[in-house]
Amino acid sequence: MINKYRRKMIFASTLISFSGVTFGKGLPFYPLKTKVNPNQEFSEVYAVWISVMGEEPAAYLMKKGIHDLDNKRLLKEMSVKDFESGATLSVNGFVLSYTEAAAAACIGSAYINSGPFGSRLV
Amino acid sequence: MIVDGKTLKGGSVIDADVCIIGGGVAGIVTARELLKNVGNIVLIESGGENYSPESQELYSPSKPHNSLYPDPSHTRLRFLGGASNHWENNTSPFDPIDFEKRNWIKNSGWPISYETLKPYYPMAGSYCGVGGDGYETGYWQNKLDLPDITTSSTVIGTGIAKAAIPATRFFHVYGKELVSADNVRIFTNSNVVDVEFNSESKKVDKVFFESAPGVRSEVRARIVLMCCGGIENARLLLHFNKKYSNKLGNAGDNVGRYFMDHPMVRGAHFYPHETTELPLYEGVKLADKVVIGFLKLSEESLRANKINNVRMPLIPATNYTVSDGISSHHIMMDSFRDGEVPDDFGTHLLNFIQDIDMVGEAISRKVFDTKIFDHADEKGAYQIAMMVEQSPHRDNRVTLGDDVDRYGIQKVKIIWEVKEDDKDRLWKALEIVAQEVGAKGLGRVRLLKERSDRVWGDQMGFGHHHMGTTRMAASEVEGVVDSNLKVFGTENFYMSGSSVFPTGGHVPPTLTIVALSIRLAKLISERLEHDQ
Numbered sequence: 001m002i003n004k005y006r007r008k009m010i011f012a013s014t015l016i017s018f019s020g021v022t023f024g025k026g027l028p029f030y031p032l033k034t035k036v037n038p039n040q041e042f043s044e045v046y047a048v049w050i051s052v053m054g055e056e057p058a059a060y061l062m063k064k065g066i067h068d069l070d071n072k073r074l075l076k077e078m079s080v081k082d083f084e085s086g087a088t089l090s091v092n093g094f095v096l097s098y099t100e101a102a103a104a105a106c107i108g109s110a111y112i113n114s115g116p117f118g119s120r121l122v
Numbered sequence: 123m124i125v126d127g128k129t130l131k132g133g134s135v136i137d138a139d140v141c142i143i144g145g146g147v148a149g150i151v152t153a154r155e156l157l158k159n160v161g162n163i164v165l166i167e168s169g170g171e172n173y174s175p176e177s178q179e180l181y182s183p184s185k186p187h188n189s190l191y192p193d194p195s196h197t198r199l200r201f202l203g204g205a206s207n208h209w210e211n212n213t214s215p216f217d218p219i220d221f222e223k224r225n226w227i228k229n230s231g232w233p234i235s236y237e238t239l240k241p242y243y244p245m246a247g248s249y250c251g252v253g254g255d256g257y258e259t260g261y262w263q264n265k266l267d268l269p270d271i272t273t274s275s276t277v278i279g280t281g282i283a284k285a286a287i288p289a290t291r292f293f294h295v296y297g298k299e300l301v302s303a304d305n306v307r308i309f310t311n312s313n314v315v316d317v318e319f320n321s322e323s324k325k326v327d328k329v330f331f332e333s334a335p336g337v338r339s340e341v342r343a344r345i346v347l348m349c350c351g352g353i354e355n356a357r358l359l360l361h362f363n364k365k366y367s368n369k370l371g372n373a374g375d376n377v378g379r380y381f382m383d384h385p386m387v388r389g390a391h392f393y394p395h396e397t398t399e400l401p402l403y404e405g406v407k408l409a410d411k412v413v414i415g416f417l418k419l420s421e422e423s424l425r426a427n428k429i430n431n432v433r434m435p436l437i438p439a440t441n442y443t444v445s446d447g448i449s450s451h452h453i454m455m456d457s458f459r460d461g462e463v464p465d466d467f468g469t470h471l472l473n474f475i476q477d478i479d480m481v482g483e484a485i486s487r488k489v490f491d492t493k494i495f496d497h498a499d500e501k502g503a504y505q506i507a508m509m510v511e512q513s514p515h516r517d518n519r520v521t522l523g524d525d526v527d528r529y530g531i532q533k534v535k536i537i538w539e540v541k542e543d544d545k546d547r548l549w550k551a552l553e554i555v556a557q558e559v560g561a562k563g564l565g566r567v568r569l570l571k572e573r574s575d576r577v578w579g580d581q582m583g584f585g586h587h588h589m590g591t592t593r594m595a596a597s598e599v600e601g602v603v604d605s606n607l608k609v610f611g612t613e614n615f616y617m618s619g620s621s622v623f624p625t626g627g628h629v630p631p632t633l634t635i636v637a638l639s640i641r642l643a644k645l646i647s648e649r650l651e652h653d654q
Contacts, residue, residue: 076563083561088553093390093568095556 041092045101046108048091053098057105060098069103124301126170127312127333134339136307138164139650141329141343143314143358145169146204147632148349148618148639150292150300151249155643157303160650164341165300165308166331169201171293177201180313181354184523184533191383191538197586198351202310203293205351205586206632211289213250214281214629215243215257215637217431219421220511226428229380229514232624233596233605239637246636251286251295252411258282262413268402272417277558280402281418281433283629286411312339314358315529317346319366324613326370335528344653345646347616349639352381352588355621356520357534359592359602359609371592371602371609378521380514380593382626384585385540389577390506390552391444392436394565400504403436417506418628419551427554429547430511431628434555436504441497444505447477448484449573452580466572506552506567509585511628513544520591545578587631592621607642618642 049057061067066074082088082097089101096104139160142149145167153165169177182195199207216236223231244254255261259280263270270280300306311333318328329341348355356378363372371377394400402415417434424431442448450470457464464470474481479495486494493499523535549571556567570577595601598610603622609615618639620631627634 080561080563083557086557088557088560090569090571093570093572095553095560095567095569097560 042104042108044108045091045096046105048089049101049105049108052089057102057109060102061106064099066099069106075099075103123306124171124308124310127309127331127339130309130312130333130337130339132337132339136164136309136339136341138162138307138341138343140164140345140347140646141166141341142347142349143329144204144349144351144354144619145202145293145308145310146349146351146619147206147292148635149347150203150296151636151639152347152349152618152643152646153300153306154296155640156647157299157306159647161305163306164343165306166312166314166329166341167202167308167310168313169199170310171202171297173199173201173207177311180527180529182527182533184525184535188536188538191536192584192586194353194534194536194586194588197584198353198588202297202308203291206290206292209289209632211250211252211285211632212283212630213247213252213285213633214283214433215239216627216629216634217418217421219424220431220625220627224425224428227430227513227625229516229600230625233594233601239634239641242637242640243633245640246633247284249290249292249296249636249640250633251290252284257284259415262415263402266402266406266413268406269399270402270415271398271400271562271564275558275562276420277423278555279418279420280415281629283414283416283435284411285414287407313529315531316365317362317370319362319370319612319615321366321369324611326612326615332529335530343614344650345614345616347618347642347646349618351619352591352621353520353534353536355617355619356381356591357522357531359617360520360522361531369611370615371598371611373598373611374600374602376593376595376598376600376602378591379516379519380590380624381518381520381536381538381588382512382514382590382623383538384587384626384628384630385510385512385544385578386583386585387508387510387548387577388437388505388581388583389508389548389570390556391439391568391570392504392506392559392565393568394504395563398564400436403504404438417555419554423554427550429551429554430513430544432511432548432551433509433628434506435509437507438501439503439505440499440501442480442483442499444503445477445480445484446473447475447481449576450474450477451481451484453573453576456580506555508548508551509628509630510540510544510548511626513541514590514593514625515541540578540582545574549574585630587620587626589620589623589626589631592617593624594622595624606645607638616642616646 078099079097082099087098088095139162142153142165145165156163177200181200187193198205218236221232221236248254262282272278272280312331314331316330317326320327326346330338332338359377363370405412405414450473453464454470483494486492518538521535522532525533552569559567592602594603603609603617607616620635
């Protein structure tokens with residue numbers, strides 16, 4: 001049976017560690033590889049991100065010099081800096097750093113674009 | 123000795139050096155501290171040694187009662203020991219900033235500082251049964267060998283709370299000493315109904331009490347002290363002042379005003395990182411007490427962000443207790459009952475459907491008293507259950523209603539609400555905590571701001587800490603009692619208890635009530651000695 005709370009737990013722990021997220025190298029963000037199934041929470045992040053930030057999350061990350069989401073150390077560093085400077089975004093109440101929100105929004109974007117009849121996920 | 127007021131036939135005249143009205147925590151502590159130095163102490167208590175509906179009924183408010191505030195009929199107890207007969211014994215000292223004038227909190231600022239009360243806190247801890255070993259976080263972190271997750275932060279910190287096992291019932295623990303003392307007489311079932319105030323000497327010469335309507339006796343005392351609690355102190359003082367044209371501390375129309383409680387708000391969930399260790403925050407049981415850590419904002423952060431103090435214990439939460447589906451169900455039902463469709467109806471409906479197992483669990487528990495799903499009780503997150511410092515607003519007040527009790531005294535009417543600025547500051551505090559938790563890699567925080575109406579509505583709890591109604595101040599324009607707890611406009615009339623708090627801090631008030639009472643006993647002893 002679906003339990004939204006437990007899914008939120010997974011969502012939160014994913015964001016905390018980035019441990020389950022990997023992306024293909026060379027072509028940043030697309031095509032996208034992920035060990036985590038993109039799901040509704042991540043698409044919610046994408047919707048909030050676009051609504052608040054007004055630009056694609058991938059573009060934001062690249063502007064910040066993040067070209068490879070496998071670089072967890074850099075992501076964590078950037079995320080900590082975001083939290084310290086108050087660069088945070090609230091998604092369904094979750095207070096996320098811009099960096100992790102952008103990363104999650106990238107996954108959400110892929111989820112939205114995949115749809116039931118085809119996937120941009122590889 | 124104990125004298126049952128019902129045995130008095132009326133017309134008795136009792137002499138005393140000090141007359142204490144009220145046998146709760148403040149009254150008992152003050153009496154015990156005065157034992158050594160004062161020759162003749164009388165303590166007048168409305169109730170007896172145990173609970174009685176007859177006495178308790180005198181606490182009922184005038185009808186209709188304010189729906190925003192809990193009915194105070196049973197949140198206080200009207201017999202010897204007072205509210206300590208049902209308290210949880212949760213103790214922590216106020217912070218230094220709690221005493222300060224903060225320009226972002228109107229009417230804040232005590233006329234005494236933290237340093238004034240600091241010497242009395244260790245003894246207050248002993249009175250409360252939690253020992254005099256203090257609340258210093260580093261001390262407890264080392265003693266218990268448990269990590270303080272906030273050590274690297276200047277934004278958040280860890281506070282310490284201690285609760286005695288079993289809870290200290292003050293008359294049960296200290297009553298025997300008072301009863302056996304030669305210089306103490308406790309009159310039970312004795313309801314104070316009036317005082318005689320001499321406007322020339324500015325002294326309360328007599329205290330009148332009745333053991334049954336019309337069966338009246340009097341106490342003549344050099345010092346009169348009221349310790350009846352945050353609501354009753356104001357009620358009686360308003361009652362006395364009807365006869366004396368507000369000369370008893372009410373020149374500034376402050377009696378009963380600035381009424382505060384501690385709203386208890388579960389406004390966020392904390393998802394700890396897997397490496398974040400929280401045993402200190404879940405509580406450690408020692409032989410005689412429980413020690414529990416709680417999150418708080420540093421004083422530096424409170425100042426920089428202009429927010430009220432707030433205590434943030436971490437309460438382990440299950441899937442059931444933090445279910446979005448159950449919460450959305452309540453929001454939808456409340457709206458439907460009012461003939462409305464709730465805001466974000468689609469989101470609530472989705473929550474309801476996606477979390478249908480927890481909704482089913484709730485129905486099963488409520489209707490059949492049966493649990494269905496094991497995973498409902500699995501722990502995954504922590505609720506941040508905040509005790510909020512409420513700003514003192516002049517229009518939050520205890521006043522006299524239309525109904526009267528059987529002694530002819532008007533019952534209380536309570537006007538109270540949480541103002542929007544306090545709510546805004548709480549959300550701001552949580553945002554700061556969320557950012558710091560993220561910055562320090564402790565986990566993530568989810569604010570429940572989208573359900574603010576419920577968080578501040580039917581889900582809001584109360585400390586039932588009645589404070590502020592006879593506030594301490596530098597002048598009678600701003601308050602009711604001076605820094606020595608003497609009622610403005612009088613020479614021998616004092617008050618103690620949380621009614622004298624100008625602001626309520628972020629922790630339960632009892633430890634500070636005890637500290638103030640020890641200090642007051644010292645001041646009274648010195649005064650009596652000086653006067654002789």
